[in-house]
Amino acid sequence: MSSTARPEGTSSAVSRLGFKSGQIVQELGWDEDVDESLRQEVEDAIDGELVEEAMEPVDVVLLWWRDEDGDIIDGLFDAITDLNDTGYVWLLTPKVGREGFVDATDLNEGAVTAGLTLTSTVPVSAGWTASKLVPPKGPRR
Template identity: 60%
Template sequence: MTTAAGASGDSQVASKLGLTAGQVVQEIGWDDDVDEDLRLAVEDAVGGELVEEAVEAVDVVLLWWREEDGDLVDGLVDSLTDLADTGHIWLMTPKVGRDGYVDASDLSEAAITAGLAQTVSATVSTDWAATKLVRPRGTRR
């Protein structure tokens, strides 16, 4: 487990991820190695708990992914299931040199194959980096 930066870092994480109160965030890929402080910061920013099984369209998917998790394209396509047309995915991957690191070229190729576009990347904790993925403008409704 890692730490994001404590209470003072929470608003910075929320700002980096562009999260706002009232958004519904679905979490996929949770395991013992995720950053619990980051998860709490996301919950604080949106004012609610992360959902595992969505009953309605979600605004954001928080997808924790490691190289050994399998085919990233499949993971990205699966994360689109409950995502609102205007929503986005924050793909959380271990930083360079950490166990489970996903090569940037693999990430880029998987995003394109899944029909997504990379927009921004952010360092969000000691061990995790975030990449924002969206549907290309022409495919959003």
Template identity: 60%
Template structure:
């Protein structure tokens, strides 16, 4: 259940499937992100979020807003350090929130970036999460 201040609870982070020891990279951070969600993610993985990595990461958290530009560019950038079996959690403002990203743009961006939309997750009152993965044949 979302908090009344618009932030996520630790229970909502479980929908992201994050577990202790995963290497999670964060891209697109800005002062509008859900800090409680970020803290809950770090608690779940028992570590800090990475901004740059010398090794492949298991998960990329990509905060994306309409003004950030073409979502394809963000997804392609997110693939840079992602392991072949990893996933991207694309976090976008929910419908009616400032900087909302149209789901059609996300679907087209995923296809163009060579990704497949997987399950969505409700993680916050103000942010929604969409899981993106490489097509099954492209995972090693």
């Protein structure tokens, strides 16, 4: 497999997000405006379904967030509740100029207040950008 090859059926964006087969991925903030093809590609990559209610600690939280969804800090605290000790959050926000766009300053302040670090940002579709947020190393509880 070449360095540019990716699993069949997986988009470049989903490949960059690093999902792996067997991961438990919790999805929060779903609404009718989400990118359904991206959701399907994530499910294909993890070889499973996205979960809404976590019954066990999760590896990744996929959090769809729009400006009108309220306080991003509250949303991020909800997102980290079910993470395992090595888990992280992919925060999906509408791209600049799109309805529901979240200002980068608000995103950064929310992440810091929630005790998370923004490590990367990836465009994942025509309308959405994903920002990877990781908690500090070590136990959170």
